[in-house]
Amino acid sequence: MKLEKSRFNSEDAAQPVAAQGVIGNNDFAALVPVMSGQIGGRENNIVSAKALHKTLGVGRDLSTWFNERIQEYGFVRGVDYFTDDDQGAAWLINEQYSPVSGKNKKRGRPEKGYYPTLATAKELAMVERNEQGRAIRRYFIQCEEELHRSVPEIAARLRHQLKSRIGAANMFKAMCTALEAARAEQGKQTSQNHYTNESNMIARIVLGGMTAKQWAQTHGIDGDPRDSMNAEQLEHLSYMESTNITLIDMGMDYEPRKAELMRLSQRWLTKRLGADHD
Known part of the structure; x- marks a missing residue:
């Protein structure tokens, strides 16, 4: 610090x-x-x-x-x-x-x-x-x-951070709801482990192969890891979770969804990098 x-x-x-x-x-x-x-x-x-x-x-x-x-x-x-x-x-x-x-x-x-x-x-x-x-x-x-x-630019950045944090929280809840509904249609029960698998899959895509817990431990962070992520990471998470909801609703299984999310993640990052250089 x-x-x-x-x-x-x-x-x-x-x-x-x-x-x-x-x-x-x-x-x-x-x-x-x-x-x-x-x-x-x-x-x-x-x-x-x-x-x-x-x-x-x-x-x-x-x-x-x-x-x-x-x-x-x-x-x-x-x-x-x-x-x-x-x-x-x-x-x-x-x-x-x-x-x-x-x-x-x-x-x-x-x-x-x-x-x-x-x-x-x-x-x-x-x-x-x-x-x-x-x-x-x-x-x-x-x-x-x-x-x-x-220092209005700092205040603006903090507001942006808060907005991104709330957005990520809302998308995660919606993703869990979509997963539960899709499994219910298949006659399957949804346990905490299923939610964790989805969360870890998306975190690994966004955080360079680490789960949120592993990322927090690496950076010496206590509490909810998302509270310490920057706005870009939170926006990336929100995009991944939103996209995953669509793929779940389409009936796509876990492995195909994972492959598609990785592809779309790279496209999102490429567009973001291009926008930053404009």
Whole structure:
């Protein structure tokens, strides 16, 4: 996971101490900077849980607080946050930001770091139900609004990613329905294994011979693999699933369908490559 200082981090600001009462947005930029990073191969905005924990004034220790919130609200490692233990994770480059890279004074070794996405950090702030939490949540919302205004191409890409993800989910459900209906007409029962076979067949076509599970393991991804795929991969999956529905409805058996899907996949990729070069 790569991290770099964000434009939201106030570089010239002193490092004030978190205190009860009203804190201005400039102070929040120093206390809880928002950094650019990647989780599961996707660009995202990252926050230090340690900095957030300190500014919120949480009474419990960092590890206990963060892990309890993870379990309580179902946050997924590799999707909603990552830790120092994750493959490719790095300490923040900004060594001057002591709340992140500080030592655990009791044990004399680095304290484990947790890095939630901006959206996850916003939820963490909201559920604390104190004045600091409400103020920090407003600050995070302003950061998001500023990002959408200043980097519209990123916002557009994220919207495109979301649309592609929803489209792939809808097609997968429809493909399962078509498979079940076709087998019912033949007087056959449909088990989970049949759905898995169809899903793996299409994933191998799209992901270079790997199932979605294998692809996720190769890239160190936790959670649903489709949540970490890019828009092109999701659109390719949707096209394959849509085409497979048509072939299933035509009564085509598994092996002929697989061969036809591989042929049509190459045609789709060729057209996509041509469109990208126009």
